[in-house]
Each structure stands twice: as structure tokens, then as C-alpha cells.
Amino acid sequence: MKKFIKTTALLMATTLLLSACGNLQNSSLSSGGSDSGNNSVQTTNSSDSSTYDVLLSNGKxxxxxxxxxxxxxxxxxxxxxxxxxxxxxxxxxxxxxxxxxxxxxxxxxxxxxxxxxxxxxxxxxxxxxxxxxxxxxxxxxxxxxxxxxxxxxxxxxxxxxxxxxxxxxxxxxxxxxxxxxxxxxxxxxxxxxxxxxxxxxxxxxxxxxxxxxxxxxxxxxxxxxxxxxxxxxxxxxxxxxxxxxxxxxxxxxxxxxxxDYQSQMLPTVNNETAISSSDSDAFSNFKSHIQDYFPNLSGVTAQAHYDGKSLKSLDITINTQFDGLAQVTSFTQFVQDSASKYLPTGADLDISIQTVDNQQSFITRTGGKFSSHVFNAD
Amino acid sequence: MKKFIKTTALLMATTLLLSACGNLQNSSLSSGGSDSGNNSVQTTNSSDSSTYDVLLSNGKxxxxxxxxxxxxxxxxxxxxxxxxxxxxxxxxxxxxxxxxxxxxxxxxxxxxxxxxxxxxxxxxxxxxxxxxxxxxxxxxxxxxxxxxxxxxxxxxxxxxxxxxxxxxxxxxxxxxxxxxxxxxxxxxxxxxxxxxxxxxxxxxxxxxxxxxxxxxxxxxxxxxxxxxxxxxxxxxxxxxxxxxxxxxxxxxxxxxxxxDYQSQMLPTVNNETAISSSDSDAFSNFKSHIQDYFPNLSGVTAQAHYDGKSLKSLDITINTQFDGLAQVTSFTQFVQDSASKYLPTGADLDISIQTVDNQQSFITRTGGKFSSHVFNAD
Known part of the structure; x- marks a missing residue:
């Protein structure tokens, strides 16, 4: 038996905890019942009805x-x-x-x-x-x-x-x-x-x-x-x-x-056949477009997730060699524009832009809505 | 002269490129003029009126x-x-x-x-x-x-x-x-x-x-x-x-x-006096609250940014020893609740939740609006 050691990138992302805009009055700990005489039981309140509240036993x-x-x-x-x-x-x-x-x-x-x-x-x-x-x-x-x-x-x-x-x-x-x-x-x-x-x-x-x-x-x-x-x-x-x-x-x-869930790396490797050649082509066009304008990219890859032949989501990782604020900000805007132009419209997107050392920015599209964030000390 | 080598965490974050919800018809490259006979000039279109469009010379x-x-x-x-x-x-x-x-x-x-x-x-x-x-x-x-x-x-x-x-x-x-x-x-x-x-x-x-x-x-x-x-x-x-x-x-x-900009690490180190003791106390309360419920945290620190005595933003980094999806998701909700309860209401927030290896999730509050994201391969 071996403890599974999780060593690396969990950077692909899918769950967007929705913005709790205007809903902050609910953002407190709810006090639940108690499951025995001296055990206090609480739950964390999820601000999103699609995720579970979580039981905290003895406050932990x-x-x-x-x-x-x-x-x-x-x-x-x-x-x-x-x-x-x-x-x-x-x-x-x-x-x-x-x-x-x-x-x-x-x-x-x-x-x-x-x-x-x-x-x-x-x-x-x-x-x-x-x-x-x-x-x-x-x-x-x-x-x-x-x-x-x-x-x-x-x-x-x-x-x-x-x-x-x-x-x-x-x-x-x-x-x-x-x-x-x-x-x-x-x-x-x-x-x-x-x-x-x-x-x-x-x-x-x-x-x-x-x-x-x-x-x-x-x-x-x-x-x-x-x-x-x-x-x-x-x-x-x-x-x-x-x-x-x-x-x-x-x-x-x-x-x-x-x-009938399937996942596939894009671009496909080892002469694998694409689950959907049109999705694979769309990703290739997206990739060449951004590499044309920003040549210093070390890699642009995606995990494509399918239900049958239908593309549910694309988790994209872009490795850059630059981390200057102006360039990262500009690149992030450019990638978002390119994603909306080239990538299949139905799929949710999660795009991580990173250097070897750090996450620089990311972009999500959930239910058709884009949002992006640049990590930026100031 | 030495090239400055940027080795590490630029994980503190402030710029939120606003969601371009419903605004995607504008998210294409605009073709600008040309600055000489054979140089094509383009700009990236910022989807946010508070950031600059960027000139791409010869498409780069x-x-x-x-x-x-x-x-x-x-x-x-x-x-x-x-x-x-x-x-x-x-x-x-x-x-x-x-x-x-x-x-x-x-x-x-x-x-x-x-x-x-x-x-x-x-x-x-x-x-x-x-x-x-x-x-x-x-x-x-x-x-x-x-x-x-x-x-x-x-x-x-x-x-x-x-x-x-x-x-x-x-x-x-x-x-x-x-x-x-x-x-x-x-x-x-x-x-x-x-x-x-x-x-x-x-x-x-x-x-x-x-x-x-x-x-x-x-x-x-x-x-x-x-x-x-x-x-x-x-x-x-x-x-x-x-x-x-x-x-x-x-x-x-x-x-x-x-x-009159000033920045300070919280909790303060080397017996430094807090720029604002009420902000410093608020951060301590926030920190102890989350450490009570999630004991496996390696560190909770903030960079506080002031204009005079007025707190503009807090960039918070939380290092965890866990990276399981359920726990990270639950912790992220809990941190958001705690931030809205304990931290000064006027300041923008940027909270990065990370393990030694990777960014796990983050939370932002810009103009009073929270949003959060869990990085989550699936």
C-alpha cells in the first residue's frame, strides 16, 4: 500500500464558485444542531446552490x-x-x-x-x-x-x-x-x-x-x-x-x-485519433493564432472532456517565458479574444497562463460568460 | 549590471480584468493603421475600459x-x-x-x-x-x-x-x-x-x-x-x-x-508598529478564525497597501497542507465568509490559497463584490 503523493499541477480548473455579489449577508457560519451533548456541529454555507454545504464536526x-x-x-x-x-x-x-x-x-x-x-x-x-x-x-x-x-x-x-x-x-x-x-x-x-x-x-x-x-x-x-x-x-x-x-x-x-465520458489531450499525441476532429482543428487554430502574436510561449495544451462526442469543457494550460505585468495583462486579453473567436462555443473553458515558477493569470468561460484575472502584486 | 532574475511568487494579485459578460462581439483584434509601408500595426482590444489597448508592432x-x-x-x-x-x-x-x-x-x-x-x-x-x-x-x-x-x-x-x-x-x-x-x-x-x-x-x-x-x-x-x-x-x-x-x-x-503610499506585511514582523492597529487586529482575528476551523494551515500572511492611513488593498496568501478537492472547495467558501465578516470593508481583497506545489484557489473582492475560483482538474 502506498500513500498517493500528489506532486504536481492541479492547475486545470472547472468549478467556478459563483460570485456572491450582493449576497454577503448570508456569508456567515450557520450554527447547526448538535450531534451529541458536547459536540458542536456547524456547516459552512455555500454561496452557490450548486455546491454542498459542508459539515464541520467539533468546529473542524x-x-x-x-x-x-x-x-x-x-x-x-x-x-x-x-x-x-x-x-x-x-x-x-x-x-x-x-x-x-x-x-x-x-x-x-x-x-x-x-x-x-x-x-x-x-x-x-x-x-x-x-x-x-x-x-x-x-x-x-x-x-x-x-x-x-x-x-x-x-x-x-x-x-x-x-x-x-x-x-x-x-x-x-x-x-x-x-x-x-x-x-x-x-x-x-x-x-x-x-x-x-x-x-x-x-x-x-x-x-x-x-x-x-x-x-x-x-x-x-x-x-x-x-x-x-x-x-x-x-x-x-x-x-x-x-x-x-x-x-x-x-x-x-x-x-x-x-x-460515456472521455478525456483527451490536445494536440493529440502518439498518432492518437481525435475524438472530434473539428474540436481538434479549432484548438490548433487557437494555438497557432496566439503563438503568432506572442512567440515566447513554451507550450499550449488542453485537456478536452467529452460526454459521448459532445465537448463539455476544455482545460487549457499556456506556459510562457515572460512574467512582466504589462505583457501578461496584454497576453491575457489577447488569449480571451482568441478563445472566443476560435474555440467551440458550447464548451466551458478554463485557461491557466503560467511561467515555470508561478501562475500568472487565468481565464474562465462558464455558461458562455468570460471572466479573467491577472495575478499582480502592487 | 545584473539582469534581475524574477524567481518567485507573484501570487499576490490586484487587477481584476472585469468579466466581459455579453460583450464578446467586441473581443476581436482591431486592425489599426499602419506606421510605415510594410509594417502592419494592430492593437489588442481591452474588454475593460480601465486598462489600455496594447500596440502590436508587425503583429508581435x-x-x-x-x-x-x-x-x-x-x-x-x-x-x-x-x-x-x-x-x-x-x-x-x-x-x-x-x-x-x-x-x-x-x-x-x-x-x-x-x-x-x-x-x-x-x-x-x-x-x-x-x-x-x-x-x-x-x-x-x-x-x-x-x-x-x-x-x-x-x-x-x-x-x-x-x-x-x-x-x-x-x-x-x-x-x-x-x-x-x-x-x-x-x-x-x-x-x-x-x-x-x-x-x-x-x-x-x-x-x-x-x-x-x-x-x-x-x-x-x-x-x-x-x-x-x-x-x-x-x-x-x-x-x-x-x-x-x-x-x-x-x-x-x-x-x-x-x-503617501505605504505597504506593510501582516502580521507585522521585527516588532514593527502597525500602520493601522485596527487593520492589523482585524487581520489577526481573520487569521485565528480560519486557523481554528482548518488547523492544517502553514501560513496566513498579507501585504497591506495604504494611501496615507487609508487601507486600499490586502493581498493575502494562505498556505495549506491539503489539496483534496472537497476540502479546498469547502475551505475557499469558509475563507470568503470569514473575510466578509472580519476584514475591513473598504479594501479590495486578493486571497490566494496554495500548497507548496500549486495554486489551489483564490478569492477576490473588488468594489465590494466577491468572486472565487477553485482550480480543479476534471
């Missing part, structure tokens, strides 16, 4: 003890946030942001989940990865299918106390299992097909729900959203996506619903 | 050749942007953003300004720092008064061509001159009083204007704004400020106008 934000636990190595840093944000998106359909309060998962402990993520063995009867068959050959060994797990709790106030009223579970399945034949040795790969990820993921999900239902705080009936997620391989430069989900309302899983 | 952004030239060492990275943004602020009073187009300074060359920044000597008759008197003693030597220079050009269209119609010059004066007695040796300091900075700066400004008027592109009559700036010492954790300025309309300088 509580993290989930299983956050960051993983079964095998994977250095792709883009998985971590999409695994989390994707589960929140699935949850919003079941647990309305107006009626539920959010807390990071508090039911599952680190030791439980460490056991579940490990291989099944005599010593570890609860392991959800298959027992080793002794082989170290990429195509003969039993790979680690199950890479990571995430719990999110959704609470409601009942009789003055916040009670667990819904839960979401993310189950991350490997597309590539990276392993060493000996400690500190070379890294080998076992590839796992889509059909295997689906079959193994469904089995793991059923066991997880069955086990969770035995926990007295979870009980027999609260809705549990279970999402199956594909972990993106190390060389893809985009994060993974959820590929199906189910809502359990009793001991078993509900029916599975298929998701 | 042109940087100033003197940008970053300095006379002596100073590792305080906060000077660089405040030197630039302060001059732009002074310029806006003279050169309306509606009537002038901006270009980084193109008149002064690097070799000219390198000579001006050096000591006067037999070989360097144009040097504006005093000749060496041979002493290496901190209190007996002639220090380097003049540290850095900045040129900004303001153009207007005349007969279909953009012509230089105004200029701004920043003259950065040392408060502390850092020097070595021998190469790679220890660093010593000569302190320079406010009166000396003023007297020396005024002399240098007069010479600079006289020399500029001899340039045929500048000519005898265009307004030249000259600002005198105090370079903040290495240990202050805030940038410097302009302390006086003058507008020249002929060969000589206009009358000097005093500026």
Missing part, C-alpha cells in the same frame, strides 16, 4: 481516513481530482445540494480499506484484489484490478442532529497495472481490458455494498451511489473517467447505468 | 529592451511588479485609457540604460550613479542610489499612424545599497535616507528628461510622467512604492507631487 473540517490510499503505483497526477470530482457529480443527481450536507467519508477506516485494496490471502481474507497465482509474467499473473477507493457522506438533519442519509463510493479500476518483479527493479505492465474492468469492478462493488450494509451507521436502506472509474495510465496526460454507476437502496446493487 | 508584442536591468543586487521579488504597476497607475491620470494605446518602452536601449545605471567615470560620462570615492566602508563610500529604470510609451493615432504621444519613466531609488568588498565576498549595506533618495532622485530625473528631449522621437513637447520609487529592502516581504512624481511638458521637470 474532517478529512476521510482512506483518502489517498492506493493499491499499486501510478504517477499520473490527473487521476486524483477527477476521481473525486466525478463522484461528486454523480452524487448531485441523488443527493440534492439543497437537502444534503457533505462530509468526507467517515465510515471506512484506513486499515479496513488497506486490507480491501490488498490481494486476498490466508492472512487477508477481505482482500478484493485476486490472490497471487505465483506468476510474474505480464500476461499470466493475476493483476491488481482494484486501485483506489473513495467514500463521500451525505447528511440530513433529523430531530436536530445531522445523520448519515446517503453515501457515495468510488471504485477505481486499473487499465494498466504497474508492478516490479523485484524490489527497486524495472517496472512491468499488465494491461486490463474494458470487459475485465467492468466484470471485476461489478463484483467488487457488490461485495463493498454488502459489507457497508453491515455497518450500523450505514444501515439497510440509505441510498449508496457506487461509481466505477477507470484509472488513466501514466502516459496519457489526462485523468480517468467514471464508466458506470449504480444506486443501491438495499443489500444489493441497483441496475448499472453506463456513462 | 514588443518588450522593452531595458526591462529587468538593475544597478545592484536586491533579492526582494516584490519590487518588480509594484515598480511596473505603480507607474501604470500614475500614467492613467495623464494618459486616458480611452485615448492612448500602450506599448512597452521602445526609445531607450539596453546599452544606454546600462551606462546610466553605472557609476560616472572617465569611461562612462553618462553614468547617473556617483563616481566611486575609493572607500569600501558602509558609511563613507558613495552608494549606488539609482537602481533601476522603466519606460512606458503611450501612443495616439495621427493621420492613420500610431505616434508616440506620451511617456512615463520610473526611477527606482535604493533605500539600502547591497554591495560586496570583493567578488563572491560577504554582502555589506549602505543605508540611504529618505532625504537623500529624494534629492538624488530629483537630480537624476532632471537629467533623464533633458536627455530624453534630445531624442527626435520624443521631441520637445510630449508629456513625460516621471515617478520616483523607493526599492524595498531585501527583508521587508513587501514591494516598494512611488514617493513622488512630476509631469514634464518641456525641457524641464514639472513641479513634484508627493505620494
Amino acid at each position: 473540517y474532517k478529512t476521510s481516513p482512506i483518502s489517498g490510499l492506493t493499491a499499486a503505483d501510478n504517477t499520473n497526477q490527473f487521476n486524483s481530482r477527477s476521481f473525486e470530482s466525478g463522484l461528486t457529480t454523480l452524487s448531485k443527481d441523488q443527493f440534492s445540494t439543497n437537502n444534503y450536507v457533505f462530509q468526507e467519508g467517515q465510515i471506512l477506516s484506513a486499515s479496513t480499506v488497506n486490507d480491501w485494496l490488498a490481494r486476498k490471502s490466508k492472512k487477508n481474507s477481505t482482500g478484493l484484489n485476486p490472490a497471487s497465482n505465483g506468476s510474474k509474467s505480464p500476461n499470466k499473473r493475476n493483476p491488481m484490478y482494484f486501485q483506489q477507493m473513495l467514500e463521500q457522506d451525505y447528511l440530513q438533519k433529523q430531530g436536530g442532529k445531522y445523520k448519515l442519509a446517503g453515501m457515495s463510493i468510488g471504485i477505481a479500476m486499473n487499465k494498466v497495472d504497474y508492478y516490479q518483479k523485484k524490489q527497486y527493479g524495472s517496472t512491468y505492465q499488465t494491461k486490463i481490458s474494458k470487459a475485465e474492468r467492468k466484470a471485476q469492478g461489478e463484483k467488487i462493488a457488490a461485495k463493498v455494498v454488502k459489507r457497508l450494509r453491515q455497518d450500523k451507521d450505514v444501515g439497510a436502506n440509505i441510498p449508496i451511489v457506487v461509481g466505477l472509474y477507470t484509472v488513466a495510465p501514466e502516459d496519457t496526460l489526462v485523468g480517468g473517467n467514471y464508466f458506470q454507476y449504480s444506486v443501491s437502496k438495499d443489500k444489493s446493487l441497483g441496475s448499472w447505468k453506463t456513462l | 508584442y514588443k518588450t522593452s529592451p531595458i526591462s529587468g536591468l538593475t544597478a545592484a543586487d536586491n533579492t526582494n521579488q516584490f519590487n518588480s511588479r509594484s515598480f511596473e504597476s505603480g507607474l501604470t497607475t500614475l500614467s492613467k491620470d495623464q494618459f486616458s485609457t480611452n485615448n492612448y494605446v500602450f506599448q512597452e518602452g521602445q526609445i531607450l536601449s539596453a546599452s544606454t540604460v546600462n551606462d546610466w545605471l553605472a557609476r560616472k567615470s572617465k569611461k562612462n560620462s553618462t553614468g547617473l550613479n556617483p563616481a566611486s570615492n575609493g572607500s569600501k566602508s558602509p558609511n563613507k563610500r558613495n552608494p549606488m542610489y539609482f537602481q533601476q529604470m522603466l519606460e512606458q510609451d503611450y501612443l495616439q493615432k495621427q493621420g492613420g499612424k500610431y505616434k508616440l504621444a506620451g511617456m512615463s519613466i520610473g526611477i527606482a531609488m535604493n533605500k539600502v545599497d547591497y554591495y560586496q568588498k570583493k567578488q563572491y565576498g560577504s554582502t555589506y549595506q549602505t543605508k540611504i535616507s529618505k532625504a537623500e533618495r529624494k534629492a538624488q532622485g530629483e537630480k537624476i530625473a532632471a537629467k533623464v528628461v533633458k536627455r530624453l528631449r534630445q531624442d527626435k522621437d520624443v521631441g520637445a513637447n510630449i508629456p513625460i510622467v516621471v515617478g520616483l520609487y523607493t526599492v524595498a529592502p531585501e527583508d521587508t516581504l513587501v514591494g516598494g512604492n512611488y514617493f513622488q512624481y512630476s509631469v514634464s511638458k518641456d525641457k524641464s521637470l514639472g513641479s513634484w507631487k508627493t505620494l
